[in-house]
Amino acid sequence: MKIRFLDKETQDGGSPTLFDTDRKTFLIQGWKVSDPKILARLDLKIDETCVEVPIRLMTHLSKSTLTATDGTKPPLIIRTDHDTYVIKGRKVTDAEALAQMTIPAHETVIEVSAALRILMGEEHATVDA
Numbered sequence: 001m002k003i004r005f006l007d008k009e010t011q012d013g014g015s016p017t018l019f020d021t022d023r024k025t026f027l028i029q030g031w032k033v034s035d036p037k038i039l040a041r042l043d044l045k046i047d048e049t050c051v052e053v054p055i056r057l058m059t060h061l062s063k064s065t066l067t068a069t070d071g072t073k074p075p076l077i078i079r080t081d082h083d084t085y086v087i088k089g090r091k092v093t094d095a096e097a098l099a100q101m102t103i104p105a106h107e108t109v110i111e112v113s114a115a116l117r118i119l120m121g122e123e124h125a126t127v128d129a
Contacts, residue, residue: 001021001023001094001096002096002097003021003097005019006019006060008057009054009057015029016054017101018057020066026116027092027097027109028051029108029109030051030052030110031053032049032051032106042076042078042088048091049088049089049091049108049110050087051086051109052084054083054084055083067114067117074113074119075089075110087112091108092111097109
């Protein structure tokens with residue numbers, strides 16, 4: 001998988017990062033989630049996980065040309081009370097993609113459909129703060 005760096009939001013010992021891919025998906029690098037209440041709400045399958053990222057990371061969607069026109073479903077997203085999103089997606093195992101990233105032990109990477117832009121709405125998909 002070929003990836004293209006869009007941007008990152010560095011804070012609190014991590015660098016949540018947003019990429020787009022040649023598979024018309026987004027990769028989101030973020031903090032691992034361990035809160036049992038949130039994990040229970042996500043109903044994760046064996047090939048899925050979730051990441052927590054600052055809300056403002058989604059402002060960088062505007063740097064991508066990807067659009068969701070293939071009818072794919074947007075990922076499940078939970079907004080927290082501390083200005084972050086928890087996002088559910090497929091675990092990234094692609095060695096080529098992972099080799100292009102620096103992933104600390106407290107972070108992981110998920111892949112989500114381009115429908116993420118629709119779910120984030122016009123505020124995050126078109127405004128780059």
